[in-house]
Amino acid sequence: xxxxxxxxxxxxxxxxxxxxxxxxxxxxxxxxxxxxxxxxxxxxxxxxxxxxxxxxxxxxxxxxxxxxxxxxxxxxxxxxxxxxxxxxxxxxxxxxxxxxxxxxxxxxxxxxxxxxxxxxxxxxxxxxxxxxxxxxxxxxxxxxxxxxxxxxxxxxxxxxxxxxxxxxxxxxxxxxxxxxxxxxxxxxxxxxxxxxxxxxxxxx
Ligand code: GTP
Ligand code: MG
Numbered sequence: 001x002x003x004x005x006x007x008x009x010x011x012x013x014x015x016x017x018x019x020x021x022x023x024x025x026x027x028x029x030x031x032x033x034x035x036x037x038x039x040x041x042x043x044x045x046x047x048x049x050x051x052x053x054x055x056x057x058x059x060x061x062x063x064x065x066x067x068x069x070x071x072x073x074x075x076x077x078x079x080x081x082x083x084x085x086x087x088x089x090x091x092x093x094x095x096x097x098x099x100x101x102x103x104x105x106x107x108x109x110x111x112x113x114x115x116x117x118x119x120x121x122x123x124x125x126x127x128x129x130x131x132x133x134x135x136x137x138x139x140x141x142x143x144x145x146x147x148x149x150x151x152x153x154x155x156x157x158x159x160x161x162x163x164x165x166x167x168x169x170x171x172x173x174x175x176x177x178x179x180x181x182x183x184x185x186x187x188x189x190x191x192x193x194x195x196x197x198x199x200x201x202x203x204x
Contacts, residue, residue, distance in 0.1 A: 001192035004068050006044035011061040015099045019064055024195055025072040025105040028140075029096070030112030031122060032056035032078030035142035038178035039112065040065065040075050043187060050075045062099055071195055072105070080122045100135055107194055108136045110187075115141040115155055115175070119162040128166070138172040140187065145177040 009019055028036040037050035037059055049065060051058055056078060063075040076096060100106065109130060113123060130137050141159075144152050152175060160170045172190060176183030 001068075001188040003044050003188070005066070006046050006049055006073075007066050008049065009064040009066050009072070011063045013061055013095045015062070015095070015102045018062060018099070018103060019066075019072065021105075023066075023071050023105060024107045024198055025074055025103065026191055027074040027076055027099070027103075027106060027109050028112060029076050029109055029126070030078060030142075031080045031114070031120070034078060034112045034114050035178055036078065036112055037075055039140065039142060039176060040073055042176070042178040042181055043184055044073070062095065071191070079126065100130070101133060106135070107198065108138060110140050111137050112140045112142050113159065115144050115152060116146055118155075119159055124162075124166070127163075131167075138174065138190065139170075140174045140176055140183070142176055142178065144175050144182060145180045
């Protein structure tokens with residue numbers, strides 16, 4: 001899929017205030033600093049569409065981006081950011097879980113995983129929660145440029161093995177590097193394929 005237009009639409013903390021249009025939507029979620037915003041910039045070929053920072057906790061709102069006038073990408077705050085207060089964490093969690101539970105336009109979540117780390121409890125729990133709430137998701141391994149190709153392969157295989165301890169099958173998995181622009185065609189192709197399948201169905 002070629003990205004012809006990518007425009008920021010709106011930021012907010014309330015799912016009720018998200019764009020009231022029947023367009024398919026894909027949300028990027030994962031631990032703080034895993035590279036959600038960078039990935040959105042890489043996929044859309046825009047340097048500053050989503051805000052990126054080396055310090056965790058940069059994205060604090062639900063951000064909608066309209067792509068090619070016919071689908072939305074959503075950048076979300078990260079979970080597991082230790083430096084926000086407990087109260088703030090609860091508020092964050094509430095609006096993120098609300099978003100996932102209530103957003104009818106959501107077609108699939110992409111759970112981002114730092115390829116360098118072994119499976120983290122918080123990510124596994126979040127996937128479990130998505131499963132319990134019947135929210136489809138795919139996995140995106142980020143920062144592949146930080147490892148040698150063999151280590152990339154090994155870590156992905158280990159991750160899949162870990163998932164198979166609790167899941168019957170592994171979700172679609174993508175290996176990406178935002179700095180090297182890797183994995184772009186695969187992720188966009190996947191989204192395109194789903195968009196074409198649901199084109200004729202009424203969403204929401
Ligand atoms: P929050 O909004 O804070 O939850 O973070 P985020 O998940 O949106 O991460 P963000 O895109 O802001 O990136 C965090 C840091 O990781 C930044 O310093 C990025 O430059 C860096 N980063 C993101 N993706 C990659 C990648 O593919 N390779 C490398 N080497 N660095 C990356
Ligand atoms: Mg971000």
